[in-house]
Amino acid sequence: MPGRPGTELAAGVVDPSLYASDPHPLFARLRAEAPVAWNEERGFWAVTTHAEVTRVESDHETFCASKGILVDEIGVSYPSPPTILHSDPPAHTRYRRLVQPGFKPSVVRALDPVVRSRAKALVDRLSPGEVTDVVPMLAVPLPLLVISEMLGVPEEDWERCYEWSEAVVPGAVDWPEERKQALLAEMTDYLVNATKVRRAEPRTDVLTELAQAEIDGEQLSDAELAMFLIQLLVAGNETTRNLIAAGLVALAQAPEQYQRLRRDASLVPSAVEELLRWTSPVLSFMRTATRDTELRGVAIAAGEPLLMLFVSANRDTDMFGPTAHRLDVGRQPNPHIAFGFGNHFCLGAALARLEGRVVLEELLARFGRLEVAGDVERTGSHVVAGMRRAELRFTAV
Numbered sequence: 001m002p003g004r005p006g007t008e009l010a011a012g013v014v015d016p017s018l019y020a021s022d023p024h025p026l027f028a029r030l031r032a033e034a035p036v037a038w039n040e041e042r043g044f045w046a047v048t049t050h051a052e053v054t055r056v057e058s059d060h061e062t063f064c065a066s067k068g069i070l071v072d073e074i075g076v077s078y079p080s081p082p083t084i085l086h087s088d089p090p091a092h093t094r095y096r097r098l099v100q101p102g103f104k105p106s107v108v109r110a111l112d113p114v115v116r117s118r119a120k121a122l123v124d125r126l127s128p129g130e131v132t133d134v135v136p137m138l139a140v141p142l143p144l145l146v147i148s149e150m151l152g153v154p155e156e157d158w159e160r161c162y163e164w165s166e167a168v169v170p171g172a173v174d175w176p177e178e179r180k181q182a183l184l185a186e187m188t189d190y191l192v193n194a195t196k197v198r199r200a201e202p203r204t205d206v207l208t209e210l211a212q213a214e215i216d217g218e219q220l221s222d223a224e225l226a227m228f229l230i231q232l233l234v235a236g237n238e239t240t241r242n243l244i245a246a247g248l249v250a251l252a253q254a255p256e257q258y259q260r261l262r263r264d265a266s267l268v269p270s271a272v273e274e275l276l277r278w279t280s281p282v283l284s285f286m287r288t289a290t291r292d293t294e295l296r297g298v299a300i301a302a303g304e305p306l307l308m309l310f311v312s313a314n315r316d317t318d319m320f321g322p323t324a325h326r327l328d329v330g331r332q333p334n335p336h337i338a339f340g341f342g343n344h345f346c347l348g349a350a351l352a353r354l355e356g357r358v359v360l361e362e363l364l365a366r367f368g369r370l371e372v373a374g375d376v377e378r379t380g381s382h383v384v385a386g387m388r389r390a391e392l393r394f395t396a397v
């Protein structure tokens with residue numbers, strides 16, 4: 001629609017080519033010139049500032065999730081929410097109460113030894129001095145092993161979990177649509193059936209928790225089971241993988257920051273937060289206005305979608321000051337919104353933080369230096385900051 005703010009600048013915000021290279025110069029201009037900008041081609045508002053993204057996230061009555069969270073879903077309607085992310089209160093509150101116990105901090109803390117033994121075994125396979133693609137060697141297997149184990153998927157099926165989660169994330173792989181749909185159907189059948197088996201043979205895993213869960217006195221329907229399981233499997237894989245791969249590339253590109261961590265390992269937790277801010281593994285999610293409103297002086301009409309660009313908000317100088325564009329492993333405070341904000345705040349945040357911390361600790365203990373030694377290739381997704389390849393060299397202590 002002519003006359004709307006930022007139409008020229010916002011034209012490229014979901015272009016794959018933007019995310020395959022460096023999107024930050026465009027976001028800096030959007031934040032400065034049109035923080036709420038209209039994308040004419042797909043028909044949505046691009047929201048790029050920290051204050052406005054958090055405002056949208058904080059007000060689910062005005063900005064709902066149930067009309068889709070991805071630009072590809074504009075105009076689509078669902079008989080029931082395909083993921084918990086697609087629900088609003090009160091349904092969302094009920095769903096969240098069901099899955100939250102499996103991810104609370106005490107449960108996640110108890111996973112430390114599992115995560116550490118998996119991470120140690122993977123780090124042991126890295127050969128000092130050689131060019132190593134950390135995507136297949138470390139970033140893909142660690143979250144996959146951990147989430148599959150938490151769910152209760154047997155080891156022989158972990159390879160299939162990988163293909164399933166690849167097929168579901170938009171832009172992650174360029175497989176034909178039919179193959180992706182077939183994999184989605186296979187994943188749904190597999191997980192729903194596995195849950196039913198747990199009703200007869202309970203174990204201590206998330207599959208059993210969901211098998212036994214009830215909403216208003218009734219067991220979960222197949223659609224609800226699929227919703228929880230697919231989301232946990234996919235969310236537990238794709239995001240943490242990219243935190244690890246893109247985070248290690250960032251450290252390799254800022255060797256003084258890696259050396260700071262080597263000198264002072266107590267900085268590892270704040271380094272994980274900074275790598276979350278820096279890499280924003282989830283780049284953006286969408287909401288839809290439920291009524292006429294305004295955002296930063298821009299009129300938004302009922303029914304219009306808004307794309308919240310976490311990746312841009314996480315470099316906003318109004319929030320992070322003049323050093324927003326510098327990687328600082330000691331940054332305090334660090335109010336990044338890589339895990340979102342408000343009622344949908346990432347359920348797996350504690351688990352992702354644990355994986356990030358353990359990987360860094362294991363690498364710092366073994367390697368004195370890391371550097372980029374070959375190709376670094378990003379996917380063109382505007383949803384997940386995917387890494388196809390990240391060739392690094394680790395030098396022994």
Ligand code: HEM
Pocket residue numbers: 057084085086096147231232235236237239240243280281282285310337338339340341342343344345346347348349351352
């Ligand atoms: C670095 C890793 C991760 C990042 C950056 C990340 C990011 C996010 C973001 C941005 C959201 C949406 C929040 C919002 O709309 O406000 C989200 C939601 C969610 N995440 Fe994560 N996530 C990560 C890892 C995980 C893991 C390991 C799991 C589970 C095993 C997980 C499960 C979920 C679930 C279930 C939701 C939906 C929560 C709801 O709708 O209430 N995530 N995550």
